[in-house]
Amino acid sequence: MNGAQSLIRTLVDAGVDVCFANPGTSEMHFVAALDSDGGPGMRGVLGLFEGVVTGAADGYARIAGKPAATLLHLGPGLGNGMANLHNARRAHTPVVNVVGDHATYHKKYDAPLESDIPAVAGSLQGWVRESGSSADVGADAAAAVAAAMDPPGRVATLILPADVSWGDGGVLVSPIPPRKPHAVGATTIKSIAEVLRSGEQVALLVGGPAARAAGLRAVSRIAAATGAKPFVETFPARLERGAGLPNIERLGYLAEQASYQLDGTKHLIVAGTKAPVSFFAYPGKPSDLVPDGAQVHTLAELDHDVVGALEALADEVAAGVEPVVQEPGRPALPSGPLTAQxxxxxxxxxxxxxxxxxxxxxxxxxxxxxxxxxxxxxxxxxxxxxxxxxxxxxxxxxxxxxxxxxxxxxxxxxxxxxxxxxxxxxxxxxxxxxxxxxxxxxxxxxxxxxxxxxxxxxxxxxxxxxxxxxxxxxxxxxxxxxxxxxxxxxxxxxxxxxxxxxxxxxxxxxxxxxxxxxx
Amino acid sequence: MNGAQSLIRTLVDAGVDVCFANPGTSEMHFVAALDSDGGPGMRGVLGLFEGVVTGAADGYARIAGKPAATLLHLGPGLGNGMANLHNARRAHTPVVNVVGDHATYHKKYDAPLESDIPAVAGSLQGWVRESGSSADVGADAAAAVAAAMDPPGRVATLILPADVSWGDGGVLVSPIPPRKPHAVGATTIKSIAEVLRSGEQVALLVGGPAARAAGLRAVSRIAAATGAKPFVETFPARLERGAGLPNIERLGYLAEQASYQLDGTKHLIVAGTKAPVSFFAYPGKPSDLVPDGAQVHTLAELDHDVVGALEALADEVAAGVEPVVQEPGRPALPSGPLTAQxxxxxxxxxxxxxxxxxxxxxxxxxxxxxxxxxxxxxxxxxxxxxxxxxxxxxxxxxxxxxxxxxxxxxxxxxxxxxxxxxxxxxxxxxxxxxxxxxxxxxxxxxxxxxxxxxxxxxxxxxxxxxxxxxxxxxxxxxxxxxxxxxxxxxxxxxxxxxxxxxxxxxxxxxxxxxxxxxx
CATH class of the missing domain: 3.40.50.970 (Thiamin diphosphate (ThDP)-binding fold, Pyr/PP domains)
Incomplete structure (x- = not known):
C-alpha cells in the first residue's frame, strides 16, 4: 500500500468519501489510487477550476454535515481555491484539502511550480500539516478529518509531497472520534435568563448551528415568552426556512439596516456568532454595530453546544411556550417584464x-x-x-x-x-x-x-x-x-x-x- | 488630494498607466479617483475574475516592457489572482498589485472579508508593503514601481487600507529611476571564452532577456564560431522567432527530451536562466538535468546585463562571425480532418x-x-x-x-x-x-x-x-x-x-x- 492508497482508504473509513478534484502531475498517484483496493469507496468529482472544487466542498459539507476532500495542485492550485476556502472558513465548514507538492527531494531545485504552500494555507487559520513520509500519511489524514470536524469546523490542509504519495509503507489509520462541542453551564443560562427578565429591551442574535430548525424553534420560544427581538446572523452557512418553521429575520448587510434593527437595544445576547460589525468600513461611520450603551452577553461561543444552550434557555424562560411558526403561503404568479419584486x-x-x-x-x-x-x-x-x-x-x-x-x-x-x-x-x-x-x-x-x-x-x-x-x-x-x-x-x-x-x-x-x- | 488620487498620479508619472481591475467596496476610492485630476492618465481595464486581471498584467508587461497595475479586493481577490502572479513571478515580469484592504481601524473587528493579505502576498517572494497613511501612499507607489522594475523584474504588492485610500494628505512622488542590471566583468567573459575554446562539448543555455533578438543573435554567433550547442530555456517569458532571426531550439519540457538534447555535454554555460531541472519529480529519475560530470558555468545571472554579456562573449570568440538566421518559409496549407500536425x-x-x-x-x-x-x-x-x-x-x-x-x-x-x-x-x-x-x-x-x-x-x-x-x-x-x-x-x-x-x-x-x- 503506497501513501496515496493509505490516504484514500483512511479518508473513506473516516466517512470522507467524496473528493472534488483538480489534479496535476504531482497528484497522479492519488488519482491512480482511486482504482486500487478501497479506492472505489471514494467518489472523484472533477472540476475544471479549483474555485469550483473548493466551493463544492463547502456546499457539500454544509448539507452532508461531514467534510469532502479536495485535490489541488501545489501553491497555484491552492491559490485558485482560496476565495471559496475563505468562505468555507467563515462558514466554519469542515473541509479536508489534499494539496499535492513536489517530491521532498525535488523541492530544493526550485522547479517552476515550486511555491510556498504552507504560507498560503496558513492564511486560512485552520489546520495545516505536511506529510513527511508514506508511513505517516494515514495518521495525518485521520488527524486532518478530526481537525476539520472539531467544533465548530474548519479548513484542514494536508500537503502531500509526490514521493510520500507514491512511496510504499502506507498505513491505514482508524478514524479519530470527533470532539463534542462544550456544554454551556447552568450559571450562564441562569444569568442570561435574568437579562431576558430585566424588562429592558433585549435582542437575541444567533448563528452557526442555531440557524437550523431546532435552534430557530428555541429562539422563537424565547422571543415569544420574553419579547426579545430575535435575529439570525447576516450570512448564515445554512439557514432552514419555510412553512412550519419560525421565520426569524436576518440582520441586514448594510450597517444602516442593522443599526435600525438593533435600535434601542440595551442587551444583546449572542449565540453561535459574534457581536455584529459592519461588513466594510465607511468614512465617519462606526464599525461596531452594537448600539451605544448596549451590553453584549454571550450565551454560547461557536465551539459550544449552541442549540443545546438555546433549548436550555428556552426551557428556563419559556416553559410551555410554543414557537411561532410561519404559515404556508406563496406569492401569486406575477406577470410583465421582470422586476426586482x-x-x-x-x-x-x-x-x-x-x-x-x-x-x-x-x-x-x-x-x-x-x-x-x-x-x-x-x-x-x-x-x-x-x-x-x-x-x-x-x-x-x-x-x-x-x-x-x-x-x-x-x-x-x-x-x-x-x-x-x-x-x-x-x-x-x-x-x-x-x-x-x-x-x-x-x-x-x-x-x-x-x-x-x-x-x-x-x-x-x-x-x-x-x-x-x-x-x-x-x-x-x-x-x-x-x-x-x-x-x-x-x-x-x-x-x-x-x-x-x-x-x-x-x-x-x-x-x-x-x-x-x-x- | 486623497491617498487614492496620489497613488494613481504617482503611478502614471512612473509610466504605469494601465490598471487591470477587479474592484470591490474597499477599492471604491481608487475607482472614483480615475475621474479626478490626473486620473484619466490611467486606463482602467475591467476583468470579471482576478486571474484574468493578473494574467493580463503579466502579458502586458512582457510586451510593453513596463508594469501595469492590478486592482484586487482583499485576500480573496489576491488569492484568485495568485496562479497567474506565480507565472509572472517565474517570468520575472514587473507587476504592481494594488490590493485593497479594510480600513486600518476596521481590521480588529475581523469582519467577514478580513484576511491575511501579507501572508498570501509574501508567498510570491517579491516586494510587499502596506501603506500606513495617506501621506505615504505616493512614496509607497513609487517604491512599488521601482521594486517591480528592479532587475530582473518582480511582483510588487502594495496593500492599500480603505482609510489610507480615502484620507486626505496624499503626496505626489516622482518616479525612482530603475536600477541598471549589473555588468558582467571581463574576467568572467574571458574565462567562459576559454571554456568555449576547450575543444570539449559545450552547451549554451540562455533565458530571460536573451530570448529576444539581440541575445539570440549573439548566441547564434557564439555557436557558429565555436560549435557549442545553443538552447533557449524551456519556458521563456518572451521568445522572438521567425524569418530573419536565429532559430534556437528550446530545451524540452520532458526530462527525457532535455537529457537527450544535453547528452555528452561537458560544459554547460548558462546566461539569464538557471541550470536545468526537471519540471516534476518522477520515481527513480533525476531532478537535476545537468549531465553527469558536466561543469556548469554561469555567464550572467538574471539580474545581470545578460544580453550585454552574450554580446561581449560573442565579440571575444566570434569576431566577424555572423549569426545563422532562419530563412523565410511556411508550410503548405494542409487538408483533411484536423491532426496534431x-x-x-x-x-x-x-x-x-x-x-x-x-x-x-x-x-x-x-x-x-x-x-x-x-x-x-x-x-x-x-x-x-x-x-x-x-x-x-x-x-x-x-x-x-x-x-x-x-x-x-x-x-x-x-x-x-x-x-x-x-x-x-x-x-x-x-x-x-x-x-x-x-x-x-x-x-x-x-x-x-x-x-x-x-x-x-x-x-x-x-x-x-x-x-x-x-x-x-x-x-x-x-x-x-x-x-x-x-x-x-x-x-x-x-x-x-x-x-x-x-x-x-x-x-x-x-x-x-x-x-x-x-x-
Missing amino acids: NWVDVIGALLPDDAIISDEANTSGVLLPGATAGAPRHDVLTLTGGAIGQGLPVATGAAVAAPDRPVIALQADGSALYTISALWTQARENLDVTTVVLNNHAYAILRMELQRVGADAGGPRANELLDLSRPDMDFAKIAEGMGVPGTRATTAEELAEQFRAAVAEPGPHLIDAVVPPLM | NWVDVIGALLPDDAIISDEANTSGVLLPGATAGAPRHDVLTLTGGAIGQGLPVATGAAVAAPDRPVIALQADGSALYTISALWTQARENLDVTTVVLNNHAYAILRMELQRVGADAGGPRANELLDLSRPDMDFAKIAEGMGVPGTRATTAEELAEQFRAAVAEPGPHLIDAVVPPLM
Missing part, C-alpha cells in the same frame, strides 16, 4: 419541496426572503465570507450531497463568471441544479458602495468600471457551451415557465433572467 | 506579420515550433510557471500593450476554463485577439503524466478524472455568450478559412478546433 415572487410561487437555495443573488435578491418565507421548507446557503463566486460551486456540492433534493442557485451576473465552469461539473455529474442568473448588466452592489463610501461618484470612468453591459453576456449560450441547457427570460411569465420546466426535468438547467439593476 | 501547419501558413503568440497549447502544441519557424517574425509568450489558465489573460494584456499587433492565443481545452472570462474583457476592449482552442476533450498532459510517474495507469476511475468529453465543451458557444464571435473547425480547411477571417477582421474571435489527443 416579480422575479422573487416567481421563485416563491414555484419553489419545489425540500429545496436547497444557494443564494448569491446579491443586490438582486434583497426581496427574496419575503417572497419565500411561506414556501415549503428549504435550506438557504449564503455567501458567508463575502468572496464572490461561491454560488455555483456551493450549489454543485450541495447537489452531490443531496441527490434527491432540488438545488436552486440564484446567482448575480457580476459574480457568476468567477467560477462559471461549475456548470460543466453539474452537467458531467447530471446534478439537479436549476441556476437562475440575475442578469442586470452591472456590478450593482459596487454602484451602491461607490455612493456609500462617500467617493465622488458619478464620474464616467468610475461608472464604466462597474458596468457589465458592454458586451452583454448571454448566460444561456455560456451554459449550453458547457453542456447545460440554457434559456433566457425577460418576463415573469417566461421565468415561471422556464423555472417550472427546469425543476421538473432532472439534471442541470440555467435561466438567464434579465432584470433591472436595483439602482 | 496539420493544425500547426495552418498556423504556420497563415500567421500574420508581427504577431504575438500566447502559447498554452500544451500537448497539442508540440509540433508548433517547427511549423512556425520560418513564419514572419513574431513573439511567443509561454507558460513560465506551469500554472495553467495563463493563455487567454496573457493574450488579453499583450493586446492592450500592442494594439497594432495581431495576438494569437493557442489554448488547450483542459486549461481554458480557468480564466475563460478573459474573452469578455477582449470583447469589451475590442482587442485584436484570435483564440484557437485545441479541443481534444482531455487533460491529455495528465494522461501522459499518469504513465510517466509510474502510477498504475489505465484504471477506469483514474482515466475518468482526466477525460473532458463528458460533456463535450462547445467553446464557440461559450465565446458567443461573452460577446466574442465563435466558430468551430474540424478540418484543416475550416481552420484555415476561419483563422484567415478572424485575423482579417479587427476585434476578438475564437475558433474551437477539434483535434485528436496526442495519446
Whole structure:
C-alpha cells in the first residue's frame, strides 16, 4: 500500500468519501489510487477550476454535515481555491484539502511550480500539516478529518509531497472520534435568563448551528415568552426556512439596516456568532454595530453546544411556550417584464419541496426572503465570507450531497463568471441544479458602495468600471457551451415557465433572467 | 488630494498607466479617483475574475516592457489572482498589485472579508508593503514601481487600507529611476571564452532577456564560431522567432527530451536562466538535468546585463562571425480532418506579420515550433510557471500593450476554463485577439503524466478524472455568450478559412478546433 492508497482508504473509513478534484502531475498517484483496493469507496468529482472544487466542498459539507476532500495542485492550485476556502472558513465548514507538492527531494531545485504552500494555507487559520513520509500519511489524514470536524469546523490542509504519495509503507489509520462541542453551564443560562427578565429591551442574535430548525424553534420560544427581538446572523452557512418553521429575520448587510434593527437595544445576547460589525468600513461611520450603551452577553461561543444552550434557555424562560411558526403561503404568479419584486415572487410561487437555495443573488435578491418565507421548507446557503463566486460551486456540492433534493442557485451576473465552469461539473455529474442568473448588466452592489463610501461618484470612468453591459453576456449560450441547457427570460411569465420546466426535468438547467439593476 | 488620487498620479508619472481591475467596496476610492485630476492618465481595464486581471498584467508587461497595475479586493481577490502572479513571478515580469484592504481601524473587528493579505502576498517572494497613511501612499507607489522594475523584474504588492485610500494628505512622488542590471566583468567573459575554446562539448543555455533578438543573435554567433550547442530555456517569458532571426531550439519540457538534447555535454554555460531541472519529480529519475560530470558555468545571472554579456562573449570568440538566421518559409496549407500536425501547419501558413503568440497549447502544441519557424517574425509568450489558465489573460494584456499587433492565443481545452472570462474583457476592449482552442476533450498532459510517474495507469476511475468529453465543451458557444464571435473547425480547411477571417477582421474571435489527443 503506497501513501496515496493509505490516504484514500483512511479518508473513506473516516466517512470522507467524496473528493472534488483538480489534479496535476504531482497528484497522479492519488488519482491512480482511486482504482486500487478501497479506492472505489471514494467518489472523484472533477472540476475544471479549483474555485469550483473548493466551493463544492463547502456546499457539500454544509448539507452532508461531514467534510469532502479536495485535490489541488501545489501553491497555484491552492491559490485558485482560496476565495471559496475563505468562505468555507467563515462558514466554519469542515473541509479536508489534499494539496499535492513536489517530491521532498525535488523541492530544493526550485522547479517552476515550486511555491510556498504552507504560507498560503496558513492564511486560512485552520489546520495545516505536511506529510513527511508514506508511513505517516494515514495518521495525518485521520488527524486532518478530526481537525476539520472539531467544533465548530474548519479548513484542514494536508500537503502531500509526490514521493510520500507514491512511496510504499502506507498505513491505514482508524478514524479519530470527533470532539463534542462544550456544554454551556447552568450559571450562564441562569444569568442570561435574568437579562431576558430585566424588562429592558433585549435582542437575541444567533448563528452557526442555531440557524437550523431546532435552534430557530428555541429562539422563537424565547422571543415569544420574553419579547426579545430575535435575529439570525447576516450570512448564515445554512439557514432552514419555510412553512412550519419560525421565520426569524436576518440582520441586514448594510450597517444602516442593522443599526435600525438593533435600535434601542440595551442587551444583546449572542449565540453561535459574534457581536455584529459592519461588513466594510465607511468614512465617519462606526464599525461596531452594537448600539451605544448596549451590553453584549454571550450565551454560547461557536465551539459550544449552541442549540443545546438555546433549548436550555428556552426551557428556563419559556416553559410551555410554543414557537411561532410561519404559515404556508406563496406569492401569486406575477406577470410583465421582470422586476426586482416579480422575479422573487416567481421563485416563491414555484419553489419545489425540500429545496436547497444557494443564494448569491446579491443586490438582486434583497426581496427574496419575503417572497419565500411561506414556501415549503428549504435550506438557504449564503455567501458567508463575502468572496464572490461561491454560488455555483456551493450549489454543485450541495447537489452531490443531496441527490434527491432540488438545488436552486440564484446567482448575480457580476459574480457568476468567477467560477462559471461549475456548470460543466453539474452537467458531467447530471446534478439537479436549476441556476437562475440575475442578469442586470452591472456590478450593482459596487454602484451602491461607490455612493456609500462617500467617493465622488458619478464620474464616467468610475461608472464604466462597474458596468457589465458592454458586451452583454448571454448566460444561456455560456451554459449550453458547457453542456447545460440554457434559456433566457425577460418576463415573469417566461421565468415561471422556464423555472417550472427546469425543476421538473432532472439534471442541470440555467435561466438567464434579465432584470433591472436595483439602482 | 486623497491617498487614492496620489497613488494613481504617482503611478502614471512612473509610466504605469494601465490598471487591470477587479474592484470591490474597499477599492471604491481608487475607482472614483480615475475621474479626478490626473486620473484619466490611467486606463482602467475591467476583468470579471482576478486571474484574468493578473494574467493580463503579466502579458502586458512582457510586451510593453513596463508594469501595469492590478486592482484586487482583499485576500480573496489576491488569492484568485495568485496562479497567474506565480507565472509572472517565474517570468520575472514587473507587476504592481494594488490590493485593497479594510480600513486600518476596521481590521480588529475581523469582519467577514478580513484576511491575511501579507501572508498570501509574501508567498510570491517579491516586494510587499502596506501603506500606513495617506501621506505615504505616493512614496509607497513609487517604491512599488521601482521594486517591480528592479532587475530582473518582480511582483510588487502594495496593500492599500480603505482609510489610507480615502484620507486626505496624499503626496505626489516622482518616479525612482530603475536600477541598471549589473555588468558582467571581463574576467568572467574571458574565462567562459576559454571554456568555449576547450575543444570539449559545450552547451549554451540562455533565458530571460536573451530570448529576444539581440541575445539570440549573439548566441547564434557564439555557436557558429565555436560549435557549442545553443538552447533557449524551456519556458521563456518572451521568445522572438521567425524569418530573419536565429532559430534556437528550446530545451524540452520532458526530462527525457532535455537529457537527450544535453547528452555528452561537458560544459554547460548558462546566461539569464538557471541550470536545468526537471519540471516534476518522477520515481527513480533525476531532478537535476545537468549531465553527469558536466561543469556548469554561469555567464550572467538574471539580474545581470545578460544580453550585454552574450554580446561581449560573442565579440571575444566570434569576431566577424555572423549569426545563422532562419530563412523565410511556411508550410503548405494542409487538408483533411484536423491532426496534431496539420493544425500547426495552418498556423504556420497563415500567421500574420508581427504577431504575438500566447502559447498554452500544451500537448497539442508540440509540433508548433517547427511549423512556425520560418513564419514572419513574431513573439511567443509561454507558460513560465506551469500554472495553467495563463493563455487567454496573457493574450488579453499583450493586446492592450500592442494594439497594432495581431495576438494569437493557442489554448488547450483542459486549461481554458480557468480564466475563460478573459474573452469578455477582449470583447469589451475590442482587442485584436484570435483564440484557437485545441479541443481534444482531455487533460491529455495528465494522461501522459499518469504513465510517466509510474502510477498504475489505465484504471477506469483514474482515466475518468482526466477525460473532458463528458460533456463535450462547445467553446464557440461559450465565446458567443461573452460577446466574442465563435466558430468551430474540424478540418484543416475550416481552420484555415476561419483563422484567415478572424485575423482579417479587427476585434476578438475564437475558433474551437477539434483535434485528436496526442495519446
